[in-house]
Amino acid sequence: MAVDRILTGVGAQDIEAFLRLLQKHFGTYFTVDYLPQKTMHAASTRTKEITDMPPTITWYPFVDYPEADSCWSLSTGPDGRVYAAACCEGLPGGIAKISRYNRETDRLDFLLDMGEATDDLPESRRATQCKIHYSFAPSPEDDILYMATHLSGPPIDLPRYSPWHFWNDPVHCFRGAALVAYDTKREETLWWDTIFPKEGCRCMLHDPDRRRLYALSYPRDHLWVYDLKKRTSRDLGRIGSVNAQALFLDGRGRVWTSSDDGRLVRYDPETDRLTRSPYILPHDERNQTGWHSVLYDAVAHPVEPCVYGVTWIAGPRLFRLWTDEGEWGRLEDLGQATQERDLSVPMDTFTDHAGGLVFARDGMLYYTASRWTNPNARWDMPAESGAGRKNTRQLEGVLRRLDHETLEREDVGVFERPEGISNYMSRGAIDSEGDLFFGMVNHSQKPNGVFRVELPRERKQGRVDVPLRMWG
Amino acid sequence: MATKHESTREEATKLRQQILHGTFIREGLMVAFPLCFPGVTTMIPGDESRVAALDVSPSGFVYGLTRGHACHLFLGMTHGATGAVVDLGVVGGAVDAVDICCGTNQVFSAVQTDRGGCIAVQPARAWPFDLLQEWSFPPKPFTLLDPVVTGEQIFGLARNPERNLIVAATENGVHRLDPETGAAECLGEARCSGRPVCLGGVFYGHTNDGVLWSWHPEEGFKPEARRLPEGDWSHGFPVWAAGNGVERCVADAGGHLYRFRENGGFLDLGKTDLTPVTAMAESRDGRLFGCCGEGIQRFFCQGTQGSQGPYDIGCGISLFQRRRYGFRFSCAAVGHDGRLFFGEDDDLGHLWIYMPACPERDPVA
Numbered sequence: 001m002a003v004d005r006i007l008t009g010v011g012a013q014d015i016e017a018f019l020r021l022l023q024k025h026f027g028t029y030f031t032v033d034y035l036p037q038k039t040m041h042a043a044s045t046r047t048k049e050i051t052d053m054p055p056t057i058t059w060y061p062f063v064d065y066p067e068a069d070s071c072w073s074l075s076t077g078p079d080g081r082v083y084a085a086a087c088c089e090g091l092p093g094g095i096a097k098i099s100r101y102n103r104e105t106d107r108l109d110f111l112l113d114m115g116e117a118t119d120d121l122p123e124s125r126r127a128t129q130c131k132i133h134y135s136f137a138p139s140p141e142d143d144i145l146y147m148a149t150h151l152s153g154p155p156i157d158l159p160r161y162s163p164w165h166f167w168n169d170p171v172h173c174f175r176g177a178a179l180v181a182y183d184t185k186r187e188e189t190l191w192w193d194t195i196f197p198k199e200g201c202r203c204m205l206h207d208p209d210r211r212r213l214y215a216l217s218y219p220r221d222h223l224w225v226y227d228l229k230k231r232t233s234r235d236l237g238r239i240g241s242v243n244a245q246a247l248f249l250d251g252r253g254r255v256w257t258s259s260d261d262g263r264l265v266r267y268d269p270e271t272d273r274l275t276r277s278p279y280i281l282p283h284d285e286r287n288q289t290g291w292h293s294v295l296y297d298a299v300a301h302p303v304e305p306c307v308y309g310v311t312w313i314a315g316p317r318l319f320r321l322w323t324d325e326g327e328w329g330r331l332e333d334l335g336q337a338t339q340e341r342d343l344s345v346p347m348d349t350f351t352d353h354a355g356g357l358v359f360a361r362d363g364m365l366y367y368t369a370s371r372w373t374n375p376n377a378r379w380d381m382p383a384e385s386g387a388g389r390k391n392t393r394q395l396e397g398v399l400r401r402l403d404h405e406t407l408e409r410e411d412v413g414v415f416e417r418p419e420g421i422s423n424y425m426s427r428g429a430i431d432s433e434g435d436l437f438f439g440m441v442n443h444s445q446k447p448n449g450v451f452r453v454e455l456p457r458e459r460k461q462g463r464v465d466v467p468l469r470m471w472g
Numbered sequence: 473m474a475t476k477h478e479s480t481r482e483e484a485t486k487l488r489q490q491i492l493h494g495t496f497i498r499e500g501l502m503v504a505f506p507l508c509f510p511g512v513t514t515m516i517p518g519d520e521s522r523v524a525a526l527d528v529s530p531s532g533f534v535y536g537l538t539r540g541h542a543c544h545l546f547l548g549m550t551h552g553a554t555g556a557v558v559d560l561g562v563v564g565g566a567v568d569a570v571d572i573c574c575g576t577n578q579v580f581s582a583v584q585t586d587r588g589g590c591i592a593v594q595p596a597r598a599w600p601f602d603l604l605q606e607w608s609f610p611p612k613p614f615t616l617l618d619p620v621v622t623g624e625q626i627f628g629l630a631r632n633p634e635r636n637l638i639v640a641a642t643e644n645g646v647h648r649l650d651p652e653t654g655a656a657e658c659l660g661e662a663r664c665s666g667r668p669v670c671l672g673g674v675f676y677g678h679t680n681d682g683v684l685w686s687w688h689p690e691e692g693f694k695p696e697a698r699r700l701p702e703g704d705w706s707h708g709f710p711v712w713a714a715g716n717g718v719e720r721c722v723a724d725a726g727g728h729l730y731r732f733r734e735n736g737g738f739l740d741l742g743k744t745d746l747t748p749v750t751a752m753a754e755s756r757d758g759r760l761f762g763c764c765g766e767g768i769q770r771f772f773c774q775g776t777q778g779s780q781g782p783y784d785i786g787c788g789i790s791l792f793q794r795r796r797y798g799f800r801f802s803c804a805a806v807g808h809d810g811r812l813f814f815g816e817d818d819d820l821g822h823l824w825i826y827m828p829a830c831p832e833r834d835p836v837a
Contacts, residue, residue, distance in 0.1 A: 092476055092477040093476060154477065155477075156476050156477065157476065157477045158477050158487070158491075159477050159479065159484040159487055159488055160487065160488040160491045160492060161491070162491045162492050162495055163768075164495045164496070164768055164787045164797075165490075165491045165492075165494075165495035166491075167765075167767060167768045168745075168746060168765065168770075198767060219768070219797065220767070220768065220797075220799055237518065237519055237819040238518075238799075238818050238819040238820065239518075239819070239820075240796070240820065241795065241796045241797045259820075260795070260796070265518075273519060273541065274518055274519060274819070275517070275518075276517075276518060278514075291795070
């Protein structure tokens with residue numbers, strides 16, 4: 001049923017509420033196409049009825065590690081299976097544990113305790129190896145999954161940790177980001193190293209041609225390179241103050257990330273220099289300057305030389321970058337990934353969030369975005385007493401699909417779990433069977449865990465070969 | 473055996489605040505100013521912008537020299553109707569930036585080249601028009617002079633408050649520079665190490681033998697004028713505080729602070745918590761501010777009461793102009809109205825303006 005004449009000019013929130021009403025009464029699944037627009041208030045809308053079945057979305061909590069308060073990292077390993085980090089940054093002495101989806105048993109298997117694997121136990125009183133942040137990086141040549149830890153969790157005897165405050169503390173200072181080489185075939189840790197002292201690893205990338213890992217350190221926001229042959233680190237220089245959350249590699253071996261002011265930053269191994277783009281990543285010019293519009297997530301198109309990305313700021317922006325066109329590529333603003341809101345409020349990036357970018361075998365880009373109907377919705381608000389379902393703030397995470405050819409977007413599902421709000425997905429990945437997985441973060445409503453999305457058969461078994469993503 | 477943290481809610485809240493916020497600068501205000509004219513120019517490229525040296529001109533402008541992939545001279549204007557840092561150009565031929573000195577009409581940059589330590593001269597800038605309205609900065613050429621001594625490294629420059637005497641220290645000698653042309657004249661031989669300083673019209677510098685040389689236009693050059701106190705004066709130390717008085721603070725590699733006066737010797741002020749001390753500046757009321765440590769440095773203050781040692785005032789942070797953490801600083805200068813400048817020794821380095829807090833006064837009886 002086409003309703004575009006009726007809906008044109010109506011606000012996006014009203015449209016979505018109306019569509020849910022139609023869905024309830026007519027049993028038909030309606031979606032709204034968002035045309036790429038620079039500013040949301042100028043957007044027009046068009047509905048489209050999708051004909052295939054919605055995906056099956058299944059929730060896998062970290063039942064074996066209920067203390068885990070976040071899943072910051074989720075990636076496809078060199079073996080085609082999906083690995084997820086069960087992180088614990090809110091509890092003194094919390095540690096990250098690595099899990100993997102087991103298709104035979106249809107559950108998550110826990111493989112590794114990062115404290116034990118790297119000889120850095122909480123009893124040391126140091127800030128703990130509490131998470132893998134966006135730092136899984138596979139190595140298909142030798143079946144190794146590299147992973148590096150990040151800080152933030154307090155030492156066992158303190159309520160909070162600040163790397164500034166404890167930088168010179170001989171007892172509590174974080175030892176440094178631990179890099180682990182995990183053999184996915186033999187299922188054992190081959191070796192570990194400290195990739196840089198005192199700092200955590202925000203995100204990491206593997207360049208298989210040069211046998212290097214690249215990583216961003218926190219809090220000093222330096223780009224580092226780790227030589228896998230020599231097992232040595234080198235500091236390539238400081239980027240800024242606000243870490244980007246992603247690195248990506250182009251076809252020329254250049255490493256891309258972003259700086260505080262929203263510019264892309266690129267390291268070229270041929271020149272051994274960091275340079276900055278002349279442009280700033282797309283942002284909402286009504287209230288933003290580009291500051292803090294750093295890269296949150298990035299995924300390469302399976303075939304074409306372009307990268308899709310999303311920024312880390314409330315009102316996150318989707319963009320597409322054709323890396324081979326011109327000195328700094330050709331950047332396309334694909335518009336805001338989430339909905340309109342009151343711009344006078346400093347909205348938090350946990351509530352207003354988009355992430356989990358992943359291509360499926362149907363050639364489509366899938367990603368997750370927050371959606372809310374209550375303007376006071378917060379990602380971590382506890383349930384009101386007596387409420388059965390803990391999503392009393394009408395904040396939810398929506399799975400969306402974007403067509404690379406037409407740039408049309410549609411909603412394909414909603415993430416739901418009994419324990420609470422599921423709007424924040426950190427990363428998405430695809431396994432060897434074509435299922436999509438998303439890591440979920442909600443510190444207040446445990447346990448955290450992973451969602452598996454099984455697409456309809458024709459999409460799951462599509463003909464697009466999705467290459468292994470080499471960055472976290 | 474470490475025990476899990478337990479405390480009351482109030483205690484935990486207070487401790488969390490202290491850990492998170494209390495670690496950043498607790499006295500005064502810091503502002504990180506990018507090396508550009510905001511909204512008008514691009515910044516000096518990230519890997520060419522580690523600030524190596526600062527000095528303040530008669531107008532109160534701050535000139536700086538950067539190091540990295542290239543050495544830039546920049547001009548910072550932070551009072552009147554200005555508010556800009558202007559890139560005055562790359563010092564061609566420089567492989568490292570060493571020091572900077574503002575004469576009355578010229579700006580002298582000491583740089584290391586393949587041929588030895590050289591002086592690059594550029595005319596000083598006049599006041600611009602109101603930079604909120606219009607601007608014009610015509611380029612002015614650098615004149616890169618021949619090496620002060622061919623093949624010799626240059627360690628630094630110093631000037632007197634009147635700016636008519638400028639001295640350069642090289643590996644094996646001390647030289648006087650013409651205040652208009654920068655041409656060098658040798659004053660004497662000394663195995664120099666580190667930057668020289670001028671106190672009350674007398675120039676001092678450090679030698680590899682652990683002594684201070686001195687030069688005064690009337691008393692002449694003395695290769696061994698004073699002996700430094702016991703301490704670690706290696707690896708580029710002593711570090712002298714920026715200032716304008718007849719006394720000056722100095723730090724050794726072990727973080728020991730002394731106040732030096734020509735007729736009073738060295739007064740022991742105590743020791744910083746962290747080393748090395750990399751930059752210091754003295755405010756108009758005699759307080760000393762500096763930074764120390766590695767990786768993430770911390771600022772300290774040495775009050776005017778000699779008995780109180782230096783105390784920690786926190787890590788550098790800027791909340792205005794640029795929201796930025798300050799991790800490393802290499803140089804400092806004293807502004808015209810009590811503000812201090814610190815040069816950030818980092819990629820995409822900024823010019824940090826520090827306005828010290830007002831010192832507490834005893835209540836009027």
